[in-house]
Amino acid sequence: MIELKNISVNFGKLQVLDDISFLFKAGEVVGLVAPNGTGKSTMLNVMMNYLKPQTGEVIVNGSKTYKKDSKKNELYQVISMMPDQNDLYGHLSGYDHLKLYQELWQITRLSVEDIVSELEMSHYVKKKVSSYSLGMKQRLCFALQIMSDTSIMLMDEVMNGLDPKNVELISQVIVRKKNEGKTIIIASHLLENLEKYSDRIYFLENGKMNLYLDKEIGYGDKSIYIKIPYLEENVMNKLSETYPIIHLSTNDSLLRLEDKTLLEQATNELIANGIIQFSVGNLSLADAYKLKF
Numbered sequence: 206m207i208e209l210k211n212i213s214v215n216f217g218k219l220q221v222l223d224d225i226s227f228l229f230k231a232g233e234v235v236g237l238v239a240p241n242g243t244g245k246s247t248m249l250n251v252m253m254n255y256l257k258p259q260t261g262e263v264i265v266n267g268s269k270t271y272k273k274d275s276k277k278n279e280l281y282q283v284i285s286m287m288p289d290q291n292d293l294y295g296h297l298s299g300y301d302h303l304k305l306y307q308e309l310w311q312i313t314r315l316s317v318e319d320i321v322s323e324l325e326m327s328h329y330v331k332k333k334v335s336s337y338s339l340g341m342k343q344r345l346c347f348a349l350q351i352m353s354d355t356s357i358m359l360m361d362e363v364m365n366g367l368d369p370k371n372v373e374l375i376s377q378v379i380v381r382k383k384n385e386g387k388t389i390i391i392a393s394h395l396l397e398n399l400e401k402y403s404d405r406i407y408f409l410e411n412g413k414m415n416l417y418l419d420k421e422i423g424y425g426d427k428s429i430y431i432k433i434p435y436l437e438e439n440v441m442n443k444l445s446e447t448y449p450i451i452h453l454s455t456n457d458s459l460l461r462l463e464d465k466t467l468l469e470q471a472t473n474e475l476i477a478n479g480i481i482q483f484s485v486g487n488l489s490l491a492d493a494y495k496l497k498f
């Protein structure tokens with residue numbers, strides 16, 4: 206587990222993280238969502254001890270990080286950031302990279318062959334990285350982090366450049382690793398995919414982490430939404446006298462109901478106004494994102 210206590214980071218006048226306290230538990234996937242330039246990498250860099258916050262501390266597995274350089278090796282035995290494609294060596298093969306990571310992290314529990322087969326890399330892993338496509342490199346980066354076998358894994362845009370089949374493949378491995386007890390923290394813009402496997406999802410907004418969904422306790426926003434694909438102006442004006450109406454960037458409109466006791470009345474009103482096509486529920490992550498950012 207990894208805990209942030211009162212972490213604040215600012216760059217000059219720009220406050221990027223504002224007094225964030227948060228516990229990431231063992232055996233969970235936490236998704237972090239925000240537009241570019243909001244602070245996701247800053248937060249991951251603080252957790253990795255690459256960046257010192259102005260205030261606050263990071264506690265990894267119960268002990269404070271990371272005052273002394275001599276403690277760094279210990280730290281990187283338990284926490285890792287998924288390597289970036291720029292960290293790969295073009296003249297080496299994927300297999301060489303995996304062997305190197307296995308030696309560096311002194312891994313005996315996992316074999317290169319098993320990871321290669323789990324990530325379906327056998328047809329290319331012995332070729333030089335310089336010949337790989339974006340998606341092939343991305344899968345190798347993910348494989349390297351799996352090889353490091355740390356109990357806390359940070360992943361920034363893990364699905365970058367992957368086709369749907371590989372997104373699915375990597376999602377399955379993420380779920381398996383979580384079930385082994387790993388703490389997995391993922392910053393991603395692939396919202397539908399993130400929603401599928403994350404136990405908790407937060408928006409990073411104005412330096413704070415705001416809950417979108419905790420699968421144990423529910424949605425951060427308790428309202429119920431009726432999503433209507435097309436709403437004529439006269440009907441919209443009439444309905445907006447009673448309910449807040451929000452327009453998404455598509456043609457869709459959302460009627461927000463403070464609580465479910467209003468649902469029957471609202472749906473009856475829609476039907477009375479000739480609207481029979483609508484859906485009812487909580488906001489999808491993609492819709493919540495559109496509304497916020």
Ligand SMILES: Nc1ncnc2c1ncn2[C@@H]1O[C@H](COP(=O)(O)OP(=O)(O)OP(=O)(O)O)[C@@H](O)[C@H]1O
Nearest residue numbers: 216217219221239240241242243244245246247248
């Ligand atoms: N070393 C730095 N010096 C000055 N400003 C910085 C520095 N690092 C980050 N910033 C600023 O802090 C803000 C957050 O940056 P950060 O890289 O954390 O965003 P992000 O959410 O990870 O973005 P992306 O999705 O594009 O990776 C940005 O406005 C960025 O310009």
